[in-house]
Amino acid sequence: MRKTALITGITGQDGSDLAKLLLGKGYRVCGAHRRSASTNLWRCDELGITQDIELFDFELLEFSNIVAVFQQVKPDEVYNLAAQSFVAASFDQPLYTAEVDAMGVARLLEAIRLVNPKIHFYQASTAELFGKVQSVPQTEDTVFWPRSPYGVAKLYAHWITRNYREAFDIHTSSGILFNHESPMRGLDFVTRKITAGFARISLGQQDCIELGNLDAQRDWGFAGDFVDGMWRMLQQPEGDEYILATGVVHSVRRFVELAAEAAAIPLAWEGEAEHTIGRDRRSGKVVVKVNPKFYRPAEIDLLVGDPAKARTRLGWEPTVQLPALVQMMVEADLRRAKDKRIQ
Ligand code: NAP
Ligand code: GDD
Numbered sequence: 318m319r320k321t322a323l324i325t326g327i328t329g330q331d332g333s334d335l336a337k338l339l340l341g342k343g344y345r346v347c348g349a350h351r352r353s354a355s356t357n358l359w360r361c362d363e364l365g366i367t368q369d370i371e372l373f374d375f376e377l378l379e380f381s382n383i384v385a386v387f388q389q390v391k392p393d394e395v396y397n398l399a400a401q402s403f404v405a406a407s408f409d410q411p412l413y414t415a416e417v418d419a420m421g422v423a424r425l426l427e428a429i430r431l432v433n434p435k436i437h438f439y440q441a442s443t444a445e446l447f448g449k450v451q452s453v454p455q456t457e458d459t460v461f462w463p464r465s466p467y468g469v470a471k472l473y474a475h476w477i478t479r480n481y482r483e484a485f486d487i488h489t490s491s492g493i494l495f496n497h498e499s500p501m502r503g504l505d506f507v508t509r510k511i512t513a514g515f516a517r518i519s520l521g522q523q524d525c526i527e528l529g530n531l532d533a534q535r536d537w538g539f540a541g542d543f544v545d546g547m548w549r550m551l552q553q554p555e556g557d558e559y560i561l562a563t564g565v566v567h568s569v570r571r572f573v574e575l576a577a578e579a580a581a582i583p584l585a586w587e588g589e590a591e592h593t594i595g596r597d598r599r600s601g602k603v604v605v606k607v608n609p610k611f612y613r614p615a616e617i618d619l620l621v622g623d624p625a626k627a628r629t630r631l632g633w634e635p636t637v638q639l640p641a642l643v644q645m646m647v648e649a650d651l652r653r654a655k656d657k658r659i660q
Contacts (some may be wrong), residue, residue: 321345323390325375325425326398330501331441335396335544340369342548345392349375351401359660360501369429375399377421380428387432396439397425403505404445404467408614411466418470419477426481426489429558431533436486436552442491443471443561443630444536444562444620454536457493457558464615475558482556490550492543495562495622497640499540500649505659508537508646511573513659515580516650518604522657525604531570536621538563539637539645549631561659562622563635572606575640579647 322339326332327348336346348370350356361367373386377399387395400418401407423439429436447455448464463469502509505545506551507528513630514526538561546561572585573595577584583598584605595605627633637645652660 319343319345321391322394322396323347323349323392324396324398326400328357328368328609329505330499330540331396331400331544333364333501334499334540335344335547336361336370337364337366338544338548344460346373349373349386351376354481361499365434377417377424380424381535383424383428384432387428388581392436394437397422397548398441400441404465405469405613408467414466415470418467419473422474423477426477428534429487430485437488439551440474440489440491442475444493444495444622446472446475446493448617450619454564454621455657456623457560457626464617468498479623488495488556489572491558492547492550492554493560494543494619495536495538496545497540498646500646508572509567511576512646513650515576515582515647516654517580519580520654522654525606527606529606530616531607532568533616534565534566534568534619536562536566537639537642538635539642542635546627546631547634549633558633559627559635560622560624561627561653562624564621564623567639572643576647579644595598
């Protein structure tokens with residue numbers, strides 16, 4: 318029988334990518350999105366799937382709204398991808414972040430318990446749980462030490478998801494996902510800020526990209542691979558927790574170099590720490606500079622995951638390496654910048 322999936326955060330990077338994947342598998346896909354003055358469905362539009370999704374007004378802060386949507390949709394699978402997902406913003410809005418990213422998940426699980434405990438539930442956990450990492454690479458057994466209000470809120474969500482599995486026998490899974498990117502990434506996140514920045518610079522629409530900590534290291538994968546891992550988790554006989562990561566780490570500085578190369582901008586670094594600049598060797602113009610306003614009150618220096626469990630149990634493999642990912646993102650942003658429609 319045709320399965321129904323409810324995806325929260327349908328307007329986000331992962332929500333739109335997952336919707337496309339599930340439509341391709343023959344699912345009825347219902348997308349839960351926040352009501353706003355002008356709902357932004359540009360990602361689903363760009364993927365050509367908006368007409369194929371049933372949309373529902375949905376707010377993680379509203380328990381009765383969640384219950385009503387579950388009753389209407391009658392999902393077999395719920396993918397909770399909605400969150401205040403920007404780590405930097407969580408330092409300015411810690412209470413709101415906790416309401417959405419922590420309590421929002423408790424509301425969803427309670428709604429499942431009330432409406433239909435047979436629903437399979439996916440929670441978007443995160444490598445941010447590891448924060449000040451206690452071992453390298455991080456596995457499902459590595460001790461958590463979150464370093465931001467976002468990470469702390471997601472830690473509650475992670476544990477309450479496990480608790481509903483243990484206490485109420487609900488099929489819940491958490492994907493501890495390391496950073497994953499795509500041309501659909503939001504402009505606030507460092508990768509897309511860089512690729513959109515170089516696309517605009519190469520077309521004369523922007524002078525310079527201002528960044529924070531260039532030495533932070535991340536395990537960046539491709540979002541398309543990661544949404545496939547989410548689906549695989551919910552097809553298992555039991556719920557569980559899995560790391561999805563590439564196992565390969567690069568610095569923000571290296572990401573900048575790869576993106577400059579993809580945009581055909583020859584880059585030369587000068588200076589150190591907050592005085593670092595990147596110059597276009599041809600024009601001599603400064604195209605990258607450090608602005609300490611983008612430093613975080615508590616930084617995570619290194620995240621690198623070991624996806625062995627997902628590989629063995631789910632048959633999951635990351636397929637895209639960083640240089641190809643950067644190329645894909647820069648090319649997409651160059652196309653958009655030519656049409657002046659970067660968003
Ligand atoms: P994203 O692009 O920021 O999307 C977040 C989505 O959540 C948006 O659709 C947003 O709606 C929605 N949302 C925010 N607050 C909401 C609320 N109160 N009620 C209902 N919807 C709300 O994030 P993403 O990169 O796709 O990530 C998806 C999930 O995975 C998030 O939970 C994130 O924390 C987690 N995660 C992401 C990564 C990564 O590298 N991408 C890694 C690990 C975990 P609006 O459009 O209205 O803002
Ligand atoms: N956003 C941003 N902007 N980050 C910068 C900048 C800048 O100008 N300059 C340097 N960085 C550094 C940040 O300090 C951080 O160390 C790194 O680049 C990555 O930042 P983000 O792209 O904002 O991602 P994140 O790692 O903080 O969080 C993302 O990944 C998590 C999983 O590890 C988000 O998608 C989270 O939602 C997700 O849970």
